[in-house]
Amino acid sequence: MAISPESFYKKILVACNVGIDEAFGKYTLLQTIAYISLIAGILCFQKRPDEHHMVLPNGNYQYKNIKHLALTLFATGMAGYAYTLYNIGGIVYLLTHLQDRVALQAGQSALMLMQLAPVGCIMLLVAYGLEKKKLLFVLFLICFICLAFAYSAFGARKNTIVLIITCIVAVHYVIKRLQFNFLTVTSFTVLFLIIGIYVVAIPIVRGDLKKEAASNSVRVFVYHSSYTFIDIFAANYFNSERAWKMQGYFSPAGNVFSTKPKDSLPQTDQGVYFKSIVMRNKDYRPPLPRACLIKTSWPTENFGFAYANFLLPGLIICFFLQGMVFTFLYRLLSKDYYNPALLCLYVIAILTFNFSSLRIATFLRILPFLYLSYVLFNLFGRGKGLLESLKIKL
Secondary structure (H helix, E strand, O other): OOOOHHHOOHHHHHHHOOOHHHHHHHHHHHHHHHHHHHHHHHHHOOOOHHHOOOOOOOOOOOHHHHHHHHHHHHHHHHHHHHHHHHHHOOHHHHHHOHHHHHHHHOOOHHHHHHHHHHHHHHHHHHHHHHOOOHHHHHHHHHHHHHHHHHHHHOOOHHHHHHHHHHHHHHHHHHHOOOOOOHHHHHHHHHHHHHHHHHHHHHHHHHOOOHHHHHHOHHHHHHHOOOOHHHHHHHHHHOOOOOOOOOOOOOHHHHHHHOOOOHHHOEOOOOHHHHHHHHHHOOOOOOOOEHHHOOOOOOOOHHHHHHHHHHHHHHHHHHHHHHHHHHHHHHHHHHOOOOOHHHHHHHHHHHHHOOOOHHHHHHHHHHHHHHHHHHHHHHHHHOOOOHHHHHOOOO
16 A cells, blocks of 8 residues: 555545545554554563573373364364354355355354364374374374365455464474574465465455456455554544444344344444445444444454544553453463463464454353363363363463
8 A cells, every 4th residue: 555555445535534645644643552552561461581481391291182182172173164064055055155154154053163173283283292293293284274174165264374373383382492593484484475375365266356356466465464444444534523432332242132133133243334434435333233234344453443432542541451461361371381272362362352342252252162172181181180170370
């Protein structure tokens, strides 16, 4: 966008009634404040220097149990995936209807079991780190490939990327510390290029962007690997009169008990309001039901949520709290690098956690599966008692 300003979404500028220079100027200032607030939150809750140490395995791990538990968790997650495929008509139907992926996944509760699959995958990597057996690494690669394909088949890029980064973090903490050298830099450069191609390819495969991808591949990459344009909209559209002030934030909680049609319920993903405002140049706000809105979303994330509700004070508070959450979870992980559930929790939080309604709801759905995995790993992988397994070291 800096190289080619004319490629920026004109509808955003129209909805906000600003020029591109003014829009970018205000966003840059607000984003700088948000970044400073995030760093302040991290530093405020940071470890003391004497607390930094590398935790080594204590020798009490039961390797066969860990392997069996990892495969059980992975198989359970993939069984939920297979059952979902069966319900929606099979893999061929899914691949030929990726543009309807959101509707196809709606109401498929068995798909929630898939939260266990990445934990099982990482657990195999941890088992390999503890006991260097080639079979464990081969099993890990097989599970990784199957899981990456399963995520991609649903047109989901973020889950695959989170899985890749979690594997890198696991390698760093339980197998070998990654060093900053030529081999590492070269490897990561190749990996990032592959991820970049993947990020662009998935929307094209979904059929969302065939014409746009053919005419402007750079624009496709930028707009589908970054939410900056959404943050620019939030920074320039909302003011004291338009701020939502948490209006409708908790309304979706009642959807679980409602018998009304889904289109008449408040939306968990408030990004549908963002996109509807821009595309229709009309003010929309929660808790309007989906029937009144565009069906697709521009995720609000932390910046959009904070500024849309409380403007600058919300931005400072939300990013400060986010920094505190990141540091708290790292301190939790540093007590037990070898627990795959904590590894997954940390990476998921760093990459996806914020205070928007969608991310909070997603995080709350994931937590029970991660906690179950945490307990099972302590119970069977370490031979701890039930009560001790249930405890989390803070």
